[in-house]
């Protein structure tokens with residue numbers, strides 16, 4: 001559920017009309033709904049009610065400081081994967097004890113940063129990383145709380161580029177080696193194992209892979225406890241999918257996901273952490289763009305819009321579907337015709353959608369890309385020297401620019417021509 005609805009034929013973000021925002025900030029832009037973000041956080045929080053838990057928002061999905069502050073104020077923890085994300089969490093006022101540090105290649109600098117400013121736990125991804133963290137922590141005179149990310153060899157049944165839980169993926173330690181690894185952790189001076197971590201992939205639309213992975217984690221918890229380790233916390237990762245195609249996709253609800261957690265690991269008395277990203281931010285955002293030209297091609301119409309693959313890369317990177325809708329609703333009886341919706345970037349990959357039915361649109365008309373709140377702005381680039389597009393947050397009947405559009409001068413000023421040229 002989201003708060004992007006038509007009122008009197010005009011698409012609104014909560015109580016603000018999308019054309020009103022466009023008049024102030026220009027196009028293209030991202031707009032997020034505070035009410036939707038809050039609702040999605042609450043839905044997860046409620047899904048785990050009755051269990052000791054912390055919802056650690058995976059900020060890689062959308063790490064704007066305003067989004068982090070909004071969620072942090074509701075009690076969210078944060079899942080970070082870089083020193084940059086860790087700094088964002090701190091800047092948004094999230095205390096270290098609510099930050100978990102994931103990521104396949106944490107550097108000594110990143111470990112030092114987190115150990116100095118506070119950390120709930122590091123999710124270790126490899127044995128070399130485990131040894132380096134122990135060394136860094138010992139050097140600082142502290143003990144680092146850790147979990148080990150286990151790779152359960154479960155097929156998440158999602159896009160190959162975002163599946164992470166198979167043995168051929170680069171993530172985690174094979175679950176069969178876990179007992180050995182925890183034994184080494186117990187012997188290392190700078191580490192204290194507090195739990196187990198698992199994350200099998202993103203945009204999962206079936207609960208069974210979660211059930212399979214969590215069942216393996218439950219068995220491992222018992223084994224590790226029998227070996228004398230204190231397993232007090234289970235980080236079950238993120239990955240629950242969202243409906244990108246409203247008409248025919250019905251992914252499982254967070255409450256059903258919560259039920260799977262209860263059934264698989266609920267009896268262990270562990271504190272549960274989850275790391276949802278997409279489900280919190282995805283349907284809380286739109287990307288809004290203007291039509292530049294309608295071009296009649298051979299056998300097809302191209303709608304050329306002012307957003308491009310550099311602004312929203314998911315369609316070209318993962319063949320992802322985003323619903324694209326006119327901001328001014330077509331009147332009853334208006335004929336919809338198929339359009340290829342493309343951006344101005346100079347490659348064929350800059351195609352958002354093919355043969356989508358839309359009412360007749362022309363120069364200056366606005367279109368909205370739905371489900372763009374996650375992995376949208378954060379994955380944007382300046383390819384083709386197109387400045388990053390602004391981000392706007394709506395809350396009820398007001399809105400604020402939460403990242404402004406850089407000027408061309410600012411973009412160019414980052415480069416330097418050496419004196420000797």
Ligand code: LLP
Nearest residue numbers: 058102199202203238239275276277278375
């Ligand atoms: N935890 C870990 C360790 C992760 O690697 C990820 C996502 C998450 C949590 C959050 O997963 P979510 O709840 O958002 O599914 N750029 C891709 C998605 C990459 C996901 C990477 N890891 C896309 O646009 O589809």
